[in-house]
Amino acid sequence: MNDVLDKLAARIKAARRLTILTGAGVSAASGVPTFRGQEGLWRQYRAEDLATPEAFARDPRLVWEWYDWRRQLIAGCRPNAAHGVIAAWSKRHGTAVITQNVDDLHLAAGTQGLIRIHGSIWELSCWGRCSQGATPWRDDRVPLDQPRCPHCGQLARPAVVWFGESLRREDVEAATSATACDVFLTVGTSAIVYPAAGLIHEARDHGAFTAEINLEATPASSAVDVAIQGAAEEVLPAVDALL
Ligand code: BJW
Ligand code: ZN
Numbered sequence: 001m002n003d004v005l006d007k008l009a010a011r012i013k014a015a016r017r018l019t020i021l022t023g024a025g026v027s028a029a030s031g032v033p034t035f036r037g038q039e040g041l042w043r044q045y046r047a048e049d050l051a052t053p054e055a056f057a058r059d060p061r062l063v064w065e066w067y068d069w070r071r072q073l074i075a076g077c078r079p080n081a082a083h084g085v086i087a088a089w090s091k092r093h094g095t096a097v098i099t100q101n102v103d104d105l106h107l108a109a110g111t112q113g114l115i116r117i118h119g120s121i122w123e124l125s126c127w128g129r130c131s132q133g134a135t136p137w138r139d140d141r142v143p144l145d146q147p148r149c150p151h152c153g154q155l156a157r158p159a160v161v162w163f164g165e166s167l168r169r170e171d172v173e174a175a176t177s178a179t180a181c182d183v184f185l186t187v188g189t190s191a192i193v194y195p196a197a198g199l200i201h202e203a204r205d206h207g208a209f210t211a212e213i214n215l216e217a218t219p220a221s222s223a224v225d226v227a228i229q230g231a232a233e234e235v236l237p238a239v240d241a242l243l
Contacts, residue, residue: 003234004226008185009242015182017094020086021199025188025214027105029233030078032073036190042066052163056127060155064146067138067158071121072142074103081185082232083109085240090114096178098197100189102160115178117171119160119194128154167195179203187213188232191220200224 008219012018024034033039042050045066049055056063079087088108090097097114099106102121106114122140124132126149133149136159148154155225161167172195191197191212200220204210210224213235221227230233 001228004228005239008211008226008228008240011183011211012089012185013071013237015094015243017096017178017181017183018089018092018183018185019096019098019178019203019208020089021100021184021186021189022086022101022106023056023098023187023191023196024101024190026082026232027077027080027101027103028188029231030077030103030105032101032103032105033070036192042069047203048163053165055130056157056162060127060157064144067121068143068145069139071144074121074201075140075142077103077105078094079105079109080233081112082236085236086112086187088240092163094181096181098175098178098196098199100193102158115174117161117167117175119158119200121158121160123159124156125149125159126152126154127151127157128152130154141197148188175199176202178206180206181208184208184210185213186211186220186224187236189214189218189220191218203223217225223229 026046028034033153050063050066081147083105088093090112097111099116100118100228102118104120104122122138123135123136124139134150179199179202186200187211211223212220213232
């Protein structure tokens, strides 16, 4: 284990451009449930059943109940040591942080230049897509019951990216450009949701040294140069201590 940590630390130290891609595992130690696995279930539903525009169209109350439950839970969570190390590294010139997480704990930890490719659970937009309500607005009230668009009065939705929806063009461009890096580190993601999972392969194609930190093996493990099995909140401080 020490060998791989030394190897990763040496690569990070020498890198002019470092890119970090994070997923739900980074926030697990803060108490935010991950999506997949037993822990990811809410009532009898899987995230895949609720995080879609079809689910919202069918039953907005049910989907809002899920988001309201998650917002209340996240409101009581604080960044952990993994967020802390990533925030410190983000201040180094040439570092980009791309997150799939909507909890904004990276922002709470002070991460700079964060690219939130799946949006934020603390922002809403107009489900009816009225012209002004298409731009997300912040609403951090908890609890929140069936909120409405302040511009047109139609139902509001969480300003997150659901399955089958396109990511914001600016975010895709920023994330894609960050794959041109020396070191690409993926942390706490199951690496099954695209286009995020594809960024690892793009970075590899650009010649980046690629590394993964995860509690378990993922589809990315066999593609990266170094796969470290461990908890983000333990491994990242250990790597940081070697820099
Ligand atoms: C720890 C740990 C600790 C635990 N330390 N580790 C190409 C191929 C196949 C399919 C597609 C494709 N391109 C597009 C698709 C379709 C689809 C997709 O990817 N489907 C797959 C499931 C196959 N993608 C989309 O629809 C995307 N849109 C798109 O591509 O638009 C263009 C298009 C449209 C239509 C058709 C085709 C193309 C949008 C994806 C949006 C995903 N949205 C969600 C919900 C966000 C809002 C919300 O939060 O409610 O994003 S789904 C959910 O998954 C959420 C997450 O950000 C995302 C990724 O999950 P993540 O972060 O990896 O979490 P987990 O739980 O899966 O994993 C946690 C990991 O942590 C585990 O591995 C643990 O081991 C580990 N861990 N504790 C370290 N302490
Ligand atoms: Zn509206």
